[in-house]
Every structure is written in structure tokens, then in C-alpha cells.
Amino acid sequence: MSKYKAIVKTAKGEGNVEIREVEEPVPEPGEVKIEVKAAGICGSDIHIYHDTIKIPLKLPVVMGHEFSGVVVDAGENVAGLKIGARVTSETAASVCGTCRYCRSGNYNLCPSRRGIGYWVNGAFTRYIVVPQERVHLLPENTDFMEAALIEPLACCVHEVSEQTKISAGDVVLITGPGAIGLLTAQVAKAEGATVIISGTSQDKERLKLAKTLGAYITVDVQEENLQEIVRKVTGEDGVDVVFECSGSAAAANQGLNMVRKRGKYTQMAGFGAPIQVDFDLIVYKEIQLTGSFTQKWSAWELAIKLLSEKKVQTKPLISDFFPITEWEKGFKKHEEKAGIKIILTPAD
Helix, strand or coil: CCEEEEEEECCCCCCCEEEEEEECCCCCCCEEEEEEEEEECCHHHHHHHHCCCCCCCCCCEECCCEEEEEEEEECCCCCCCCCCCEEEECCEEECCCCCHHHHCCCHHHCCCCEEECCCECCCCCCEEEEEHHHEEECCCCCCHHHHCCHHHHHHHHHHHHHHHCCCCCCEEEEECCCHHHHHHHHHHHHCCCEEEEEECHHHHHHHHHHHHCCCCEEEECCCCCHHHHHHHHHCCCCEEEEEECCCCHHHHHHHHHHEEEEEEEEECCCCCCCCCCCCHHHHHHCCEEEECCCCCHHHHHHHHHHHHCCCCCCHHHEEEEEEHHHHHHHHHHHHCCCCCEEEEECCC
């Protein structure tokens, strides 16, 4: 069996990520083997690198969970997926199937959930095997680069349309114009919301892109007064909904201050460490506070539909391409906010 280069988290602790050669995987019954065409770097991959991730890891593991590719083989009992099919995959490699969360369709919250790129080998290599039930066909009008962002898009659909359930006409504040923030803005706009998106002076180019993707107002919080701008748009009430997509404690506190009484606040980004927030605001304003974790089948189906119908664009978010052998450049650009979505491609 051939070997291929892969980005591997080798052990716990800061760093401990390197290129290794791994065996070409063989699909077990019910599994599909996919040749990876494109894989995106996620903020979670950076947390894995720094050992600040709270999702269970089984090391060593090939990293990477945002990807698209082509079916090249299948194990026994796989039906309905042809060799050569263009696909992407959900990230839940396994769930128990019997807990209250699995039985209600919320298997993203299964206590036994094990993730691709965390517990089982992921997509930062040439081949990956995944359970058939996690595979989704790509629309004909969607290329591999666009499709590599369906996973984060599905996360945003789960956040906006399933967890928060925004209404047409809502004024929405999104803190953080990274890939998740920009996708969240587009999903919110597709739901009929008016979008305000905020960032720092380091985010100038991202804020410009947000404007071209349909944001009503973009705000550099280091040069402009976000509170004054929100007041002009909403009167004295504040925004109806806040989506915190930056993982910044300052942004979280700002969001709690900006949301109106009985408004909604959803935390999308992880912080990597405990933070301090003024929970009294949640009490006094009766804020509806929720979180959003990964995604499930229904979010994937809607994400693919939005992409196919061009109600959401992912390609404008792609800023850089690197072979996996240059992963350090990609990780560095991500951390320094020098790019938006960085795509890695396989190497033999």
C-alpha cells in the first residue's frame, strides 16, 4: 500500500505538529474513501496546534476537517455513491446513536461523538475514509474550492437558522469578520436580516469584503464608535441579535452591551480559555443566550442549497493556496489574519 504525506498532531502540548508519511487508508464496511482535492484551515486547527482545543483528541491524528473531493473506493454495504462522485463530508466520524441527542437528531452533541481530524484521521493528506451517512454530494455548479467551505458554512447555518432562528427584518450585529463571520453575515442576510459587522483596524480588507457580500454597515471598532452607529440604526433599543464570531472577550462584552432587551446573543467562536463577562446584563436585559457547536445533517442540506442557489458565496473568502508541505505558512497567515480562508492541497 502506498504512503502519502499528511499533517499530523503527534502528541499533546504546544506545537507537536509535523509532516509524516501515512498509509493509504482502506475503507471498512459502510465507509467511503475520498481523494481530497481541497481542505481548509480552521480556527480549530490552530487550537489543536496550541493544545487549547476542548474537543476530544486521539493522538497521533491527521488533522483537517473542512474538505471536498472525489469518491475513489467504498467498503461493503455502501450503496448510492458512485466512484467518481464529487462530495464533501460532515465531521462526525462516529456517534453512539442511542443517547437523547442522537435520537432527537442532535448528534452533534452526542457525548460519544468523535470527530474527523480530531479522533480519526482527517483531510490534510491525499485520502480520507468517512462513514457513508456523513457524505453529501456536491451541486454541479459548485467547484472543489467552493465546496471545501461547506463545512464552516453548515456551522453558520446551524448557528443562524437552527439555534438562533432569526426573523426577517432583524438587525443583526456580527463581531469578527473572519471566514465564520463573513459566512454568518451572508446566511443572516439570506434569512432577511440587516447586517452590521464589526472588526478591528487589522480587519480592514475583511470589512471591505463584508460590504461587497451584502453587509449593510461595517465598523472598525478602533476608529469608529460602534455604540453610536448601532443607536443610529436601531434607535435606543440595540440590535435584535448578536453573533459573536471572533473569540474575543472584548467583543463578547461589547455584544452583550449592544443587544436590545429580550434580544438574542449566540456565541459561535471558542475563546480557548475562560473569559470574564458581565452576566448581570443577561439578567437585567432578559437576553436569550445560546451557543452553537458544529453542525448536523439538516444544516448541511441547507448550506448546500444556499451555495447552489448563489445566495451565499464562499469563493471570495479564499485568499491563499498552499500544498500541505507548506502548512506552517498557512497556519501563520491564519493566526496573523493575513488571509481569510486558506486552502491546503495534497502532496504525494
